[in-house]
Amino acid sequence: MTTPTAAPHRPPLNRERERFWYLIHGEWTKFRTVRGWVIAVLVTILAITAFAFLFSDISAGCAVSSGAGGTASPASCPPPPPTGPGGEPVQDAFYFLHQPLTSNGTITVQLTSLTGQVAIGPGSNGQSQMGSGLQPWSKAGIIIKENMSQGSAYAAMMVTGSNGVRMQWDYVNDRPGLPGSVSASAPRWLRLVRDGDTITGYDSADGTQWTPVDTVTLPGLTDPKQAGTVQAGLFTAAPSTGNATTTTGVFQHIGLSWPATRWTATNVGGTSQNGVGQPGTFSQSGGVLTVTGGSGDIAPLVGGAGVISIQRALLGTFFGLIPLIVVAAMFVTGEYRRGLIRVSLTAAPRRGRLLAAKAVVIAAVGFVAGAVAAALALAVGTPVLPRTGIPVWPVSLLTEARMVVGTGALLALAGVLAMAIAIIVRRSAPAITTAIVVIFIPYLLTVGVGPQGGGNGGGGDWLLQATPVAAMAVQQALPKYYQVAAPYAVVGGYYPLAPWAGLAVECAWAAAALALAFFLLRRRDV
């Protein structure tokens, strides 16, 4: 194919004629004057936008009547979950022993035990057979909450199954305290101090040396409607694993800075769809309170079926990638096929500059197509998405901007990758096949398309960390919460890498392909 040649003649730079801008202009003219390519780019935009409609509407988990009638039918859709202070859908279902706290105050407890049970199979008389099993994020502790309605503001100090002492507030926030698990020989002391709308959490191993964990401001606590009264007390929550769970906490040395009244026991959320799995119980003997709560959590909703985001509207990206890859490859292979490459290289003898000009043009085309398509897709998807009946995670304008710019960058880099591969192989069919296989197959293997869902057995997260499709992470709008144990699956919209890190992986692929293309383009005759 290639015969070794003498070093090619490299004429000195003619400043006027070889300005980089002229090369870009030339390449752009080549691109825009081929009608089929322009149509393919329009198809890219159209595909992403059209599938925004498809994916955000018919992806419904429950029946949707989108006709003239209007909204989702309540019969088949579960009731919407409560929303937290930040507007995010949350789970707020736990067993709460509470007293009203009308002004500032302090609550202190000592926890000596945290145990849990989990259903391990069907038992007699309809009850599940329970075996011991504490979840990593099973929790028991003290909480100050705005009011008894689900989704209201709160701050809590707690011991957890295997994550030590934590302070959590307003569903999405979490701060670690003392490490290690709780036991009679290693008790944990917890304290919450309320001062107006500020709450400070402390923990201690001995009840005398207190360490502040964090101080948070919860504006809801001074809501004039309830004249500053909040609910304070003890709670347990047992995150469900799909099976029923319970968590039991043993509380001692309960110290209240206000005149104590009787404890009122409430299953926050009731035992309805969004409430606890089973009602809690408590028993009191001497100064020891044993509190057991079942299947519930105080946490943001996560997971593919539990909550969706506007990210779904961008799933058409895969559909848009194919025409873009085809065009990006033909942008090069067309020149080889027609012999135009000889003219191009004669006009721009410094081959690296020609390669750079081509990369700039295809990247610009990909970026504009991706960004425009993503903006349109988000605009189309936003009004349609709530019709699915699945709770929608609120996405900030900044995140949407990142999704739009990121999708543009994703397509731009895919275009550059395909173009570079095309320079390397110089033929359209192998170039397009390589680019599509490299981008699509890792995703296919990760989402598991075999007959049993995970049919491949070998595909793991590493495929989405090491291949160009890692860039899909730039579209992720659902935050991952490490304090909520859930299967953060790719099909649910969770990617293993951070948004820009994922894009950086694709960037590395494109750069590597460009480097190889540059090397070969300089070394080969044509």
Next chain:
Amino acid sequence: MSLAARVFPPPYPAGRALRAAAAALKAEWTKFRTVAEPFWLLAGVVALTVAIGAAAGSAARCSSASCGLDPATVSYTGIYPAQAVAAMVGVLAVGNEYSTGMIKLSLTAMPHRLTWLFAKAAVVTAPVLAASALAVAGAALAGRLTLPGHGFTPAHGYPSLTTGTDLRAAVGTVLYLTLIALLSLGVAAAVRNSAAAIGVVLGLLYLFPIAAAVISNATIARHLNQIGPLPAGLDVQATTGLNSLPLTPWQGLGVVALWTAGALLLGALALKFRDA
């Protein structure tokens, strides 16, 4: 492009049709075997299928009876990228004629265009079938050697990995790869451009399963898995959980056969009623 402008050649007299077909076959076979490209592509099919199958097999672990892994599907993981190469064989068989201008010569020599197309299809079928058989045999052998050591044992519900079901999975996978190559040939004949054809074929193959995986509406996902050539066709690989398949294995391969027949028909019609 007008129909009136096309002059169809008179039909062959009886007895000559067969000889003409044989001549067409011989000519196409000469074209196929005297170019290095198809050989390398078919070698790529074998290499990808065996290498990725072996890698997936050595990564797969089945630790309990309910691990939910299908040993055949694991062994044939390499089919996912290999079918793209098989598609390339089909696309380039026709696409190269158009990109080099050879098509004018071919159709001048063989004015009965459908004879040319089906000679092309026949010439592609045999080597792809052979390469696929080699690829699947290699992948199956690799799986046979590694998987029992990774927990795919009779105790976990995988009797021998050489039952009739496993044979069906292997034969079905060979047929699947061949059908994909023919599907691509039909698309290329309809589109007349290798780049566009390979884009269409790979989109057809890979987009159905992606859409089915991310759509949370189970009914629509199931239908997509029944319609799409890749997910339907790979049902033929299933050796476990047969009752939960959206189609029976042979039905799934039948769906691919329908897609292939449709693509070939489309290519034939386009070829017959259009200027080359």
